[in-house]
Ligand SMILES: O=C(CO)[C@H](O)[C@H](O)COP(=O)(O)O
């Protein structure tokens with residue numbers, strides 16, 4: 001299905017979001033980290049800012065909801081025009097019902113797992129989702145080190161998707177850089193969130209293309 005790069009604006013300059021969004025014009029998505037200070041110990045932004053970002057960038061939005069009660073809040077992100085809405089399995093009361101609601105609202109539905117959450121209970125439900133987001137750091141902050149211990153989970157998820165004949169994306173989020181993206185791609189990830197790697201680079205767009213090239217090289221596409 002091809003490699004997708006989804007830069008996270010978490011560590012960008014929030015005082016100049018329009019300028020920060022313009023730097024990543026060559027990306028496939030804008031990854032927007034919504035944190036509520038309950039599901040994770042950090043507070044970022046919510047619907048009004050997501051709506052503003054949608055108006056300020058032509059790129060599709062990839063919303064990563066690190067919030068309690070996603071069953072109650074996630075559909076509004078689909079209605080606000082996010083192309084993809086991902087909620088955490090640990091927080092959702094009824095993940096299948098919520099995924100169906102997101103799809104009915106016209107968004108792709110993603111399910112995210114913290115590093116310590118196993119993928120196995122969700123393997124029979126893969127057809128209900130467009131994407132599985134495997135966290136490769138503890139959610140809450142940018143700039144953390146990639147957890148190599150997540151590589152087998154990425155492989156098991158990819159194998160399950162393939163053996164079921166599904167077209168479910170496997171997204172990795174946290175610590176993705178030139179140093180780590182190849183390992184994640186080899187393991188089977190095909191959507192890569194990169195925050196600090198992109199926004200710390202002198203040329204964000206060149207960094208996106210470098211990451212894309214390394215991922216393509218690693219998975220032979
Ligand atoms: O979901 C996240 C944190 O919870 C962010 O998307 C992620 O950490 C991106 O930042 P970086 O590439 O710097 O790790």
Ligand SMILES: [Co+2]
Pocket residue numbers: 008031032033064173193
């Ligand atoms: Co994220």
